[in-house]
Amino acid sequence: MTTVITNLSDKRRQKQWRFERGILRHLSIKGLKKHVEQHFRPIMPFQFLVNPFLLDPVMDLGIDAYLIGAEFSRICYLGETDEEVKRRCELELQELSHSLFHILYGWFDTSGYAHEESLSIASDAFIDYWWDRGLQEGKKRYRMKLH
Template sequence: MTVITTFSEKQREKRWKFERKILRQLSLNDLKKDAQQHFEPLFPFHFQYEPFLIDPIIDAAIDSFLIGAEFSRFGYYGEALRDVRFRCEDELKDIYTQLFYILEAWYTYRDIGLDSLYLAVEQFVEKWWEKGFTEGTKRYRMRLH
């Protein structure tokens, strides 16, 4: 008897394989260092005394990196960065809002406004999306996908 596999199972396995390969390019120390540099001005005391705040930030960076790597195939085939960015706008907005709502509860400078926090979250996610996009494009160019 043969085992019947569906197309969606094969597609999921291929995606997991690609994600495992692309995640080898990331360093957890680099993620932590970048998160601290980016968000420490907004949360000066929380990063020293409450290190659990860095975990959702790192998760958001990994998710945006993977989305950038996944959508990099469009860049490899000649689509502009802005157009590719527009393709995955919904996924990135989900990451923005999730991270923003997590960090909003810990934000102590309410009198300044939450705009600076949202801009910091947006820039952080965009930065890691672009890194994922460039790494994925490199892998497609070298035919490592």
């Protein structure tokens, strides 16, 4: 008889991966790509047409926001409101938004402060949108007992 020793951090990591795989099954990459193009095209139309490689890091940050929302949906299931939950993960969302802003700012036409501000607002709105989508999907999974 052999004994298998596993530690708690490995079990938690495996559970987290299973949860993320399950939640990502409901995320459409085509839908995410379409949303990225629609969301940022009014601000930087030429850059997205010429540099399609900008889509990948933007989509990655959208997926990260989606996963954070899904992860924090457990707290909503336990009784907190969406606003209270958002305050809990505000720092992580700000980091994602700043990362997105800095990725796109290098390709942005910096001809004025108003353009810079519009890119910042668009970055915040994009991260908030995907966080909320993840939160709603996670809440649905918790209601259906799929966690």
